[in-house]
Amino acid sequence: xxxxxxxxxxxxxxxxxxxxxxxxxxxxxxxxxxxxxxxxxxxxxxxxxxxxxxxxxxxxxxxxxxxxxxxxxxxxxxxxxxxxxxxxxxxxxxxxxxxxxxxxxxxxxxxxxxxxxxxxxxxxxxxxxxxxxxxxxxxxxxxxxxxxxxxxxxxxxxxxxxxxxxxxxxxxxxxxxxxxxxxxxxxxxxxxxxxxxxxxxxxxxxxxxxxxxxxxxxxxxxxxxxxxxxxxxxxxxxxxxxxxxxxxxxxxxxxxxxxxxxxxxxxxxxxxxxxxxxxxxxxxxxxxxxxxxxxxxxxxxxxxxxxxxxxxxxxxxxxxxxxxxxxxxxxxxxxxxxxxxxxxxxxxxxxxxxxxxxxxxxxxxxxxxxxxxxxxxxxxxxxxxxxxxxxxxxxxxxxxxxxxxxxxxxxxxxxxxxxxxxxxxxxxxxxxxxxxxxxxxxxxxxxxxxxxxxxxxxxxxxxxxxxxxxxxxxxxxxxxxxxxxxxxxxxxxxxxxxxxxxxxxxxxxxxxxxxxxxxxxxxxxxxxxxxxxxxxxxxxxxxxxxxxxxxxxxxxxxxxxxxxxxxxxxxxxxxxxxxxxxxxxxxxxxxxxxxxxxxxxxxxxxxxxxxxxxxxxxxxxxxxxxxxxx
Numbered sequence: 001x002x003x004x005x006x007x008x009x010x011x012x013x014x015x016x017x018x019x020x021x022x023x024x025x026x027x028x029x030x031x032x033x034x035x036x037x038x039x040x041x042x043x044x045x046x047x048x049x050x051x052x053x054x055x056x057x058x059x060x061x062x063x064x065x066x067x068x069x070x071x072x073x074x075x076x077x078x079x080x081x082x083x084x085x086x087x088x089x090x091x092x093x094x095x096x097x098x099x100x101x102x103x104x105x106x107x108x109x110x111x112x113x114x115x116x117x118x119x120x121x122x123x124x125x126x127x128x129x130x131x132x133x134x135x136x137x138x139x140x141x142x143x144x145x146x147x148x149x150x151x152x153x154x155x156x157x158x159x160x161x162x163x164x165x166x167x168x169x170x171x172x173x174x175x176x177x178x179x180x181x182x183x184x185x186x187x188x189x190x191x192x193x194x195x196x197x198x199x200x201x202x203x204x205x206x207x208x209x210x211x212x213x214x215x216x217x218x219x220x221x222x223x224x225x226x227x228x229x230x231x232x233x234x235x236x237x238x239x240x241x242x243x244x245x246x247x248x249x250x251x252x253x254x255x256x257x258x259x260x261x262x263x264x265x266x267x268x269x270x271x272x273x274x275x276x277x278x279x280x281x282x283x284x285x286x287x288x289x290x291x292x293x294x295x296x297x298x299x300x301x302x303x304x305x306x307x308x309x310x311x312x313x314x315x316x317x318x319x320x321x322x323x324x325x326x327x328x329x330x331x332x333x334x335x336x337x338x339x340x341x342x343x344x345x346x347x348x349x350x351x352x353x354x355x356x357x358x359x360x361x362x363x364x365x366x367x368x369x370x371x372x373x374x375x376x377x378x379x380x381x382x383x384x385x386x387x388x389x390x391x392x393x394x395x396x397x398x399x400x401x402x403x404x405x406x407x408x409x410x411x412x413x414x415x416x417x418x419x420x421x422x423x424x425x426x427x428x429x430x431x432x433x434x435x436x437x438x439x440x441x442x443x444x445x446x447x448x449x450x451x452x453x454x455x456x457x458x459x460x461x462x463x464x465x466x467x468x469x470x471x472x473x474x475x476x477x478x479x480x481x482x483x484x485x486x487x488x489x490x491x492x493x494x495x496x497x498x499x500x501x502x503x504x505x506x507x508x509x510x511x512x513x514x515x516x517x518x519x520x521x522x523x524x525x526x527x528x529x530x531x532x533x534x535x536x537x538x539x540x541x542x543x544x545x546x547x548x549x550x551x552x553x554x555x556x557x558x559x560x561x562x563x564x565x566x567x568x569x570x571x572x573x574x575x576x577x578x579x580x581x582x583x584x585x586x587x588x589x590x591x592x593x594x595x596x597x598x599x600x601x602x603x604x605x606x607x608x609x610x611x612x613x614x615x616x617x618x619x620x621x622x623x624x625x626x627x628x629x630x
Contacts, residue, residue, distance in 0.1 A: 046091055047162060047348075054096035057173035062101045063089055063165075064139040066117045069106050071127060071134040081155035082136060088161060089138075092169075100169070107135045123152040123477045140168040148172050148211070152477040154470065160481055167490075171211040178230035178497045180213045182206075183248075185220060185238040186269055186458070204479060205461045205486050213493060220244065225251055231497035235261045236269060236458045238288045249292065249421045253448025257496040262287040263458035264302050265356035265385045284356075286385070287458070295421035296450060297366050298414055305356040305385055306408045306456070307401055308332040310377040313353070317394045328394040329401060330383075331355045332376070333483075340373050343413075345453075345491045349484040353465040356388065358456035359408040368416030368450060376408040414452040453492055460485045 065086060072078040086104060093100045107114040107122075117124075122137035138150040148168035153161070182188075190202040209215060216226050223243035225232070232251060240248070252258050263269075263286065270282040286302050293300055311332035316325055333353055339346035352374060359382060362370045381404045387397065423446040459465060466485035470477040481487075 051095040057099045058175040061173040062141045068134045142172040146172045180231045181229045183218045184235035233259045255449040258452045264358040292421045296418040299361045301358045304382040307383045308376045308380040310379045353483040355459040357410045371413040372409045374411035411455040418450045420446045
């Protein structure tokens with residue numbers, strides 16, 4: 001009976017194995033589009049809004065996918081990713097209901113496909129010393145041969161694949177584009193450097209916005225806003241003219257969308273700042289928009305920035321002990337838990353890099369609403385920008401940090417009834433002569449409804465905080481995104497003025513997971529290290545002060561300074577304290593490494609021994625129970 005049961009089990013297992021292989025072959029040949037995505041964030045499936053957005057394209061788009069399949073045969077990373085991209089594009093074509101078509105081209109040497117790839121300026125990567133090249137890029141072409149090119153599809157940027165492809169498709173497949181008016185004191189567009197007489201590249205965020213919107217520049221000295229704006233985008237205002245200020249106020253009171261980027265310490269605008277606290281040289285500036293915000297009932301911390309101990313970025317800092325890597329609490333990295341997951345602007349985004357950002361608030365009894373979109377952790381504090389000074393010391397900021405225990409709102413939707421900042425009503429109070437005539441002729445709109453998105457940081461838009469160009473020698477491989485700053489801004493614009501569906505396509509789940517326990521251990525050890533460091537420096541200063549007193553006592557003598565036995569003993573004691581303190585500092589660092597290594601060892605043992613034993617035990621138990629039943 002037992003032998004018969006064992007034979008039956010073996011025969012059944014064999015049949016099951018054959019059935020599984022047969023099912024895989026059937027699905028791969030007969031149903032190539034069928035797949036089951038069990039990942040947490042559906043990383044390998046199209047986003048919910050892709051299909052309707054593709055079907056709503058104004059004209060058909062052809063996707064030319066250039067993939068050097070033969071060159072990638074011996075490169076597993078590129079081979080796997082090339083197959084992944086092709087499958088993704090095929091899914092898009094299937095979901096577009098005929099609006100998309102796909103051509104897969106292998107740009108082999110001396111082929112027509114190679115000529116087309118070179119004409120489109122796709123990146124070519126040298127993969128060996130024999131001159132073999134690999135191309136992995138995409139060209140989207142509409143019915144009038146307009147092109148949108150992705151020179152290089154970086155395998156390390158897989159989470160942005162859907163966003164990059166959809167941006168290319170939408171930029172040439174949608175005829176009517178929303179109009180965005182841009183008011184800024186910054187040089188965001190490409191410009192001519194008067195010293196070198198060479199063109200300076202513009203900000204990538206503006207370049208990406210211009211692919212999806214018609215951007216109309218508005219100078220701060222202009223006297224009116226253009227007609228037909230779908231969105232007004234103000235970035236770091238500093239000297240808006242009186243006439244334009246009235247026009248902006250009237251625009252906002254009509255519940256028209258305003259995207260407002262302010263900054264209490266704009267490092268991108270350091271060249272025009274006045275010297276601070278007697279220090280010479282350029283200093284970052286703060287945005288000037290207080291008249292509007294005060295009248296509208298929105299408070300923001302100009303002169304203060306939000307420091308965050310939990311989200312601080314690691315930087316290299318030059319200290320009295322040399323170059324050290326430590327937390328810089330003025331710059332921080334907002335994670336998914338700091339973003340409003342219910343808002344289409346931040347839904348699906350995972351990381352934002354912010355630099356010396358300001359905070360917003362409203363009064364408790366205010367008729368308006370302030371809905372947080374991005375906020376700090378509870379372990380944060382509003383600190384004076386004066387503490388940043390001319391040369392910023394991250395260690396000093398940490399020592400001066402005292403957590404408020406409260407979240408700080410650094411980006412939010414501001415809605416509800418507001419009053420005009422320039423009401424057309426004369427009062428006994430002094431009126432700016434430049435505004436008097438305008439106020440007399442301005443339309444009577446003393447109140448209105450706000451539709452504003454405010455952000456307390458401007459530097460997060462600069463390239464160095466979210467994107468960098470990848471180059472291979474003189475060959476540009478395109479731009480690599482390492483934070484969601486650009487997606488945040490484009491999502492905001494699409495949500496407020498464009499197609500809200502597109503806003504949900506940019507952020508996908510994270511392919512990697514942070515080591516939260518390791519980060520907590522590192523922060524605790526660093527805080528202990530800085531405390532010990534401060535104590536050590538205090539002892540050194542006390543030693544120098546005491547030695548100075550001894551030298552003054554011997555000032556009348558021309559001979560070499562001679563110390564009494566008691567004084568020598570005191571100096572030796574102080575030096576012993578310094579040596580002991582330095583030893584303690586090294587011990588703190590050693591304990592940090594030991595704790596992290598122990599945590600890694602525990603994880604390794606758990607994954608390689610504990611879990612396999614658990615699975616084997618459960619499987620054995622099930623086998624015994626089934627055999628007992630048989």
